[in-house]
Amino acid sequence: MSADKIPADSISHLSGYEPPDQSDWETGLHPMDSLLRGERLPHIWCQGCGLGTALTTFISALQWLEKNKEWDLEKVAVVSGIGCSGRVAGYIRLDSFHTTHGRAIPFATGLKIANPNLKVVVFSGDGDIAGIGGNHFIHAARRNLDITVICVNNFNYGMTGGQVGSTTPHGARAVTAQYGNFEYPFNLPYLAAAGGASFMARWTVLHARRLEWTLREAMEHRGFSFVEIIAPCSTAYARWNPEGKGLDPEKLRRRGLEVIKHYKEIGKISPETHPKDADVKVDENGVIIEIVEGKFIDDPKPDLQEAIDQMAPIAEKKWKAAKRAIDNRPKVKGRTDKVPRKELQLGGFGGQGIISAGKIIGQAAAIYDKLEACFTQSYGPEARGGAAGSQVVISSDLIHYPNITEPESAIIMSQGAYEKYAPLITEKGILLIDDGLVVLPENHRQDIVTYGIPATKAAEEMGNIRAANTVMLGFWTSIVGAVSKEAMKLSLADSVPPKTVDVNIKAFDYGYDRGTELKKTKAIPIPTPTEKTGTTHSGDKKSSINEP
């Protein structure tokens, strides 16, 4: 099909052509002067380059939108990357950003999200958008970010002298593909479609009028719109490929013209084409033999901003609830007695609440007892394989050294943690174990004081096995005493889910009372392995304690 025979339905949605305002001619101004930075002209583009047409169609589209759709062009920002096409940002008299190679889209993403009232247009080349910036391109499409991306595709890197690129047809020649491009190119419409673009069209610069109409439509589209403009690079690409080798190869302008003529031959307006079939077809020598043109995707769907807006009320509600909880925190005086540096190690396996138990102690000390507290958790390789470890340092003074050196106490809820941490405890230090889960070996350290409590079993009997760590917290508070009971309870109450506060307080008290009892016996409680296994599971919640 020749380019002159346009299927009626492909343009039915577009309005007609209007000639520029004649009065401009009388003033001696070019009708596009208001949108061009005259002081920057002449531009750098070669004769016969398609970029001039691409820019003027873009400007015409903007002017049309200003005139017919009351667009405020001061709210339009243009972002370009690097390359010949990237220079557009420098010529257009709008807020414009000439960024780094390939990065126009993420820059535009920030610009647009931070001010949704802006109309943001990315104008760049194929190397920029599909080559180095390809990842940004598909992600912006995926997000359905409300920007328009105009990509001038001239099948090579023009500015650097005509190197092969991600859109160079297979077999075509380039300065770095003297034997023909041995790679395969992107099909940009298909790439955009796969990314999720809600609008996609392609025209060659030959169809300047249709291109302009499409650009208007693309910019009016809410969501990610993508327009591929196929344009001659008269200096570089046309030098190496037969399309451009026309009448007088020495003349760039002519060469450009030859390419345009070629587009006329092989261009096929076919908006019904599936993007999958929109690849630029070449013969065995890499000569382009067909370019389908038209609007391939127009599929309105909620854009990114809509999704962002929907989140706000939910988030605000959550904030109000959180704020209420914080505001309701009781005011406390804190401790006045001096607490020397105390180190605590907690260990168990994932899911036991080893991390949250440490945090609850730290918070109790720092917020409610008004001491200094530093909480850290194990992130290293030792934290893998289901093991969990956390550490708390408490002191009245500033804590210079945040890590554990020789803990005075340890809360241990698994055999693995016992093996790992028991050797670290300082001499005469205190080891607290869930003796339903930890079996003490024959050679258990006699230079530390060990107390056991069937925390998990007790918690289970209270109806919430997850409160086992809380039993240990109560136990630790009464035996070690580095943090006050009141502070611990307050910290506990604002750390556990509201529905479980009661059971957790019950679990805490149980642990606390058991600890107080055990301390009163003044015995050195070292459970032996034989005694332990039988008694702690007896169901009477009796703590294991063995007099020497």
Next chain:
Amino acid sequence: MKEQKGLLTGDHFMLGDYAAAEGALLAGCRFFAGYPITPATEIAERMSTRMPQIGGVYIQMEDEIASMNAILGGSWSGVKSMTATSGPGFSLMMENLGLGIMLETPCVVINVQRGGPSTGLPTLVGQQDMMQAKWGSHGDYEIIALCPGSPQEFFDLTIRAFNLAEKYRTPVLVMADAEVGHMTEKVVIPDPEEIEIISRPMVRKGDVEPDHFRIYRDMTHCKGGVRVSPMAKAGDGFRFHVTGLTHDERGYPDMSAKGNEWNMERLISKIRDNKDDIIWVEEKDLDDAEVVVVSYGISARTALWPIELARKEGIRVGLLRLITVWPFSEEKIRRLAKSVKAFVVPEINMGQIVREVERCAAGEAAVFGVHRPGGEVLDPAEVLNTIRKAAGHPVQTEDAVIANQEIQE
């Protein structure tokens, strides 16, 4: 600041990374673009929860290159913007950190340092990106980098970073580390009215005719002040242009040696000439010091313990803690070099800031580094022994044990 809704105040037992996020919100940050990376991910997590509560936007970009660009875009829309990352992501950000510097774009980049190079030690501490912070992007420039040693300071310095970024129209780095980022301590968040918040100088509609507006006004002849050109934001009608190319006052490319000189002059002098305002240090016992520990971040904090012990042993040791690492405290160290015997520089890398100290000491005082690769904070015993060595005292063995006992007393 009119938007106060959604700000947290009061005392909190808070993760360092969270504290940084809260600091940013208080400073007025309303756009965060990032990418998950240990140990900085919690900043993104916090931001993703908090931004929608406060009328801001959090977005996870496709990578750190995109994150860095997105915050530049956000800033040019007039919104205070930030990203946070760690080593590998920091490397990816270097390209467009340069763009931010060149475009003179206020924004904040947090690097919660981990052990490197490459993927290195994702979960464990390092201070190995200190020179990358200074020189990581190509070309010549000055940068501002701050180093916190606790969650509270991470909070405070993130606010400070925004203030400096806005005042000097430049990206500012907060060089934290895995230890500080993953540590939970008390963080006191004051009422917003009690905090100084600086916002960039802006031209507003009507201030100046768009044709006369200069996005990079040459302020060298202006008296006093910080001499930073007022900024415009997209959509205000100034129809300005900015480019990563060497440019003139209008932001138009100026491909000449003279043009480059004009750019460099402005980018560098706006920071060098204002060092007194930008550089913050903490000085401790410097008056009588024979040995000065120069350190930053977590290493300065852990050095306090061996410093205390060394003092007890009778060594006159002081501390110069670099809160602002870049620009470097050259004058201060030059002056100290004339009066002290030696510097001790503990840092979790194989020797980075120690070279700066050596450069400034210029042979007038000895310089001892305490270095170890990433993974752990420095051994206090090793720092103590280095202080002893620097003071000419005998080095002792089994220091860890001794040190530990003494501190327990």
